[in-house]
Every structure is written in structure tokens, then in C-alpha cells.
Amino acid sequence: MPGPHPPIPEPTGPTGFLISPRAAIWLTAIALFVASMTWLALYEIKVVAKDNPPTQTEIAECKDELDPSSTVDPDVACPPTSHIVWAARHPLRNSIVVFVVLMILGYDTVILNRYLRTR
Numbered sequence: 001m002p003g004p005h006p007p008i009p010e011p012t013g014p015t016g017f018l019i020s021p022r023a024a025i026w027l028t029a030i031a032l033f034v035a036s037m038t039w040l041a042l043y044e045i046k047v048v049a050k051d052n053p054p055t056q057t058e059i060a061e062c063k064d065e066l067d068p069s070s071t072v073d074p075d076v077a078c079p080p081t082s083h084i085v086w087a088a089r090h091p092l093r094n095s096i097v098v099f100v101v102l103m104i105l106g107y108d109t110v111i112l113n114r115y116l117r118t119r
Helices: 021-051 056-065 091-118
Strands: none
16 A cells, blocks of 8 residues: 655645746746737837838939939839838747747746855
């Protein structure tokens, strides 16, 4: 017949994890918040750029401002479509990258903080 269960460890004792569950929840919540705000901002930039292409007047003004001695093609310098910045082309991918980086750096920071407090 098996013996009794081992005693439940104290909340301040070791849990078998490098960080406490409370710290993990806070870290995840903060990283999710920052990643979601990053996604929202980049998505709005993308939508605004797609919905507001330059008018013919703006294109003509852009071509007039070009240096005549420049070797740049005016159609390349002043395109008829709106320009979407690189980061806003894939907002979900970039927000996932932000989330992963924040989780890794946050986890490492919590571990380092715990190590330095015990020394």
C-alpha cells in the first residue's frame, strides 16, 4: 500500500521553475499588451496608407520638386500608389516577433534579478 502524499511545499519555497507563476503571469500579460499595441499601431498605419493613395496633384508636385539633374526616374520617385513602410506590411508577424523577444528578455531579466538577489 502506497504511503501518504509528500507535503505541499511552502509558497515561498522552490517550485521547480526558474521563475514564480506570478512573475510568469505578469511577464506574459505585459508582453501580450505591448505586442497587441504594436499590432494595432502597425495595422492602422497599413490601412491608412492603403486607403489614402496620392492624388494626381500630389504626384505632379512631387515630380516638380525633383532635381532636374537627378538620374532618378520620376515615376519611381513619385509612384501613383501609396507607400507602406516595411514594418507595417506584415503587422501580425512583427507583433509576434515583439512578443517573443519580450518574453525571452523578460524571462532572462527575472532569472538574473533572482540570481543577483541571492548573491
